[in-house]
Amino acid sequence: xxxxxxxxxxxxxxxxxxxxxxxxxxxxxxxxxxxxxxxxxxxxxxxxxxxxxxxxxxxxxxxxxxxxxxxxxxxxxxxxxxxxxxxxxxxxxxxxxxxxxxxxxxxxxxxxxxxxxxxxxxxxxxxxxxxxxxxxxxxxxxxxxxxxxxxxxxxxxxxxx
Amino acid sequence: xxxxxxxxxxxxxxxxxxxxxxxxxxxxxxxxxxxxxxxxxxxxxxxxxxxxxxxxxxxxxxxxxxxxxxxxxxxxxxxxxxxxxxxxxxxxxxxxxxxxxxxxxxxxxxxxxxxxxxxxxxxxxxxxxxxxxxxxxxxxxxxxxxxxxxxxxxxxxxxxx
Amino acid sequence: xxxxxxxxxxxxxxxxxxxxxxxxxxxxxxxxxxxxxxxxxxxxxxxxxxxxxxxxxxxxxxxxxxxxxxxxxxxxxxxxxxxxxxxxxxxxxxxxxxxxxxxxxxxxxxxxxxxxxxxxxxxxxxxxxxxxxxxxxxxxxxxxxxxxxxxxxxxxxxxxx
Amino acid sequence: xxxxxxxxxxxxxxxxxxxxxxxxxxxxxxxxxxxxxxxxxxxxxxxxxxxxxxxxxxxxxxxxxxxxxxxxxxxxxxxxxxxxxxxxxxxxxxxxxxxxxxxxxxxxxxxxxxxxxxxxxxxxxxxxxxxxxxxxxxxxxxxxxxxxxxxxxxxxxxxxx
Numbered sequence: 001x002x003x004x005x006x007x008x009x010x011x012x013x014x015x016x017x018x019x020x021x022x023x024x025x026x027x028x029x030x031x032x033x034x035x036x037x038x039x040x041x042x043x044x045x046x047x048x049x050x051x052x053x054x055x056x057x058x059x060x061x062x063x064x065x066x067x068x069x070x071x072x073x074x075x076x077x078x079x080x081x082x083x084x085x086x087x088x089x090x091x092x093x094x095x096x097x098x099x100x101x102x103x104x105x106x107x108x109x110x111x112x113x114x115x116x117x118x119x120x121x122x123x124x125x126x127x128x129x130x131x132x133x134x135x136x137x138x139x140x141x142x143x144x145x146x147x148x149x150x151x152x153x154x155x156x157x158x159x160x161x
Numbered sequence: 162x163x164x165x166x167x168x169x170x171x172x173x174x175x176x177x178x179x180x181x182x183x184x185x186x187x188x189x190x191x192x193x194x195x196x197x198x199x200x201x202x203x204x205x206x207x208x209x210x211x212x213x214x215x216x217x218x219x220x221x222x223x224x225x226x227x228x229x230x231x232x233x234x235x236x237x238x239x240x241x242x243x244x245x246x247x248x249x250x251x252x253x254x255x256x257x258x259x260x261x262x263x264x265x266x267x268x269x270x271x272x273x274x275x276x277x278x279x280x281x282x283x284x285x286x287x288x289x290x291x292x293x294x295x296x297x298x299x300x301x302x303x304x305x306x307x308x309x310x311x312x313x314x315x316x317x318x319x320x321x322x
Numbered sequence: 323x324x325x326x327x328x329x330x331x332x333x334x335x336x337x338x339x340x341x342x343x344x345x346x347x348x349x350x351x352x353x354x355x356x357x358x359x360x361x362x363x364x365x366x367x368x369x370x371x372x373x374x375x376x377x378x379x380x381x382x383x384x385x386x387x388x389x390x391x392x393x394x395x396x397x398x399x400x401x402x403x404x405x406x407x408x409x410x411x412x413x414x415x416x417x418x419x420x421x422x423x424x425x426x427x428x429x430x431x432x433x434x435x436x437x438x439x440x441x442x443x444x445x446x447x448x449x450x451x452x453x454x455x456x457x458x459x460x461x462x463x464x465x466x467x468x469x470x471x472x473x474x475x476x477x478x479x480x481x482x483x
Numbered sequence: 484x485x486x487x488x489x490x491x492x493x494x495x496x497x498x499x500x501x502x503x504x505x506x507x508x509x510x511x512x513x514x515x516x517x518x519x520x521x522x523x524x525x526x527x528x529x530x531x532x533x534x535x536x537x538x539x540x541x542x543x544x545x546x547x548x549x550x551x552x553x554x555x556x557x558x559x560x561x562x563x564x565x566x567x568x569x570x571x572x573x574x575x576x577x578x579x580x581x582x583x584x585x586x587x588x589x590x591x592x593x594x595x596x597x598x599x600x601x602x603x604x605x606x607x608x609x610x611x612x613x614x615x616x617x618x619x620x621x622x623x624x625x626x627x628x629x630x631x632x633x634x635x636x637x638x639x640x641x642x643x644x
Contacts, residue, residue: 001303003302016345019476023343036280037277038318039303111436112435116199118279122279122284124283124287125283125284126284126287130291130292138287140202141164141201142200142202156199159201172504177506184499273499315502323625358599360590360639360640361624361625363625436519440602442605443605444604444606444607444624448610448624449610449613451610451626452610462520463523463609464484464523464524
C-alpha cells in the first residue's frame with residue numbers, strides 16, 4: 001500500500017506570524033506532521049500552493065485534479081480548507097479517476113492547542129486505504145460521499161445534505 | 162454509524178506523576194481526547210482498568226473480550242499498550258464476533274510532545290468504520306490482520322510476520 | 323511576598339475561534355496558566371476587559387492605573403498587548419505609586435506552538451518581586467525602564483530608545 | 484547584561500524514549516527552549532552532562548562550581564534536578580564567587596503537557612539579573628536563599644526550612 005498526501009493549505013496548515021499577528025501560510029507543517037505519524041507505508045507528500053480555501057479559484061481546483069490524475073498511488077488524502085472542501089470534492093467527484101480520494105482538513109490549525117488536525121489526518125489516511133475508489137470528505141470522524149456533504153458553519157461541523 | 166472506544170491504558174494514556182517522577186496512570190485522557198476529535202457520530206467510551214500492557218493477564222484480556230461481545234456497536238476501537246497488543250488481538254481474533262474490532266495505541270503518550278496518539282486514534286476510528294468484520298491492529302498508518310502482526314521492538318514499529 | 327497579576331488581554335491571551343477562523347478573546351487563559359506555574363506565593367488574579375492593545379483607549383489605561391492604585395500588593399505584573407505596552411507603561415510611570423509594576427506580554431499567543439508567553443510571565447513574576455518600586459517593561463528576557471523602551475515592529479523585539 | 488545558562492539535566496530536560504518507554508536524557512532541549520524565549524540579551528548556554536539529580540555525586544557538583552567560577556558572566560542560571568538542588572546550591576553558596584547564581588528546574592519535563600519548565604526558566608532568568616550576588620533557588624515563583632530552602636517531596640513544592 002502506498003499513499004499520496006496532497007497539501008493545499010487550509011486551516012490545518014495555517015501559521016501564526018508573530019510580526020503581523022495574523023494567521024497565514026509559511027512553510028508547510030506537513031513534513032513534521034508526517035514524521036510524527038510514524039507511518040511505515042510508502043507516503044508521498046505533494047505540496048501545492050498553500051491557500052485559504054476561500055481564496056481557491058477554478059484554476060486551483062484544476063491543479064488539485066491534475067495532481068490526483070497524475071498520481072501513481074491508488075489512495076490519496078487531500079489536506080484542504082474546510083470552507084470550500086465540498087467544491088473541490090465536486091470537481092474531483094465528477095471525474096472517474098479509479099482512485100480513492102479523501103479530502104480532510106481541520107477546524108483548528110495544527111499548531112494551535114486542541115487542534116483536530118492530527119486526528120483528521122489519521123482518520124483520512126485510514127479510510128483512504130480501505131474505501132472503494134471514489135471521492136470522499138472525511139471530517140468529524142465521519143466519511144461523507146462527495147455529493148452528500150456540507151459544512152454547517154454555525155455549528156462548525158460537517159453533515160450530510 | 163456508531164463507534165465504541167474501549168480504553169485499556171497503554172502508553173497512549175500514561176500520565177506523568179510529578180510527585181514520583183514516573184509515568185503511570187491517573188484519570189484517563191480519553192474524555193478530553195474525544196472532545197478534541199470533534200466526532201459527530203455516536204461514540205460510546207468504555208473505560209476498563211488502565212494497565213501497562215506488560216501487566217495484562219489472561220483475566221484482563223478476557224474482560225476486553227467480554228466488553229467487545231457485549232457491545233451493541235458493530236465498530237470498536239480498543240486503545241491498548243503496544244507490547245502485548247497482538248496477544249489481546251489473538252484472544253479477540255479467535256472468536257467470531259461479527260464486529261469490526263481495531264486495536265491501536267501509541268509509541269509516545271498523548272500528553273508528551275510529538276505523540277502519535279491522536280493520529281493513531283483517528284486512523285483506527287476510520288478503518289473501524291470501513292473494514293469488514295474481523296479483528297485488526299492499526300499502527301504506523303497501516304492495518305494488520307490480527308494473526309499477521311508483530312511489534313519490532315528494536316525499531317519501535319509494527320510489521321507483518 | 324504577594325503578587326497581583328492584572329490581565330488585560332493582548333496577544334498573550336488570544337484565542338482561536340474555530341467558527342470564525344479568527345484570533346480574538348474568549349475566557350482568559352490566565353487561571354489555567356497560573357495553576358500551571360505552581361506558584362506558592364499568594365497570587366491575586368485580576369481580569370480586566372481583554373483587549374487587543376491596538377484597541378486600548380485612554381479610559382482603558384486609566385482603568386489599569388486605577389487597578390494598580392487600588393492594589394494592596396507591592397508587586398504587580400500586567401499582562402498586556404505588545405503594540406501599545408509602552409503607552410500604558412507611560413501612564414503608570416508618570417504616577418509614583420510606590421509599587422513595582424512590570425508589564426509583559428507575548429509575541430505568540432499562549433495557546434499557539436512555540437509561544438513565549440509562559441517564559442515572559444515567569445520573567446516578569448520574578449523581577450516584580452526583586453526590582454525597586456517603579457514601572458518597567460519586561461520582554462525578551464530583558465528589563466526596560468518605562469521611559470526607555472520601544473517595540474521594534476520589524477524585528478518583533480523590544481529595545482531601548 | 485549577559486546571562487550564562489548551565490544545563491545539568493534534571494526533570495526539566497528529560498526525554499521520553501519511545502523504544503524503552505522510559506524517561507531519560509537525549510539531546511538537551513535547551514537550544515530549542517532558548518530560541519523560544521526570544522531573549523535579546525547575550526545568553527551563553529553551557530551544557531554539562533545531563534543527569535537525574537539523584538545521580539549527582541560530589542564530582543558532578545564540583546564541575547558545576549568550576550563552571551560558575553570560570554564564567555565571565557555575573558548572572559548565572561543553573562537548570563538542575565529538584566531532588567538535590569539544595570545540595571548543589573550549598574556547594575556553590577559556601578564559596579563567595581561574587582556572582583548571582585540562581586538554580587531552577589521543573590516538576591514536569593519541558594516536553595510533557597502542563598510543564599512548569601518554561602515559567603521557571605523565565606523566573607530564574609529574571610531574578611538572576613536583578614538579585615545581588617549570592618546563590619539562590621528559584622522555584623514555585625519564589626526566591627529562596629541557598630541555605631534556607633527544602634523540597635517538600637510529599638507536596639511537590641519548595642519551601643523555606
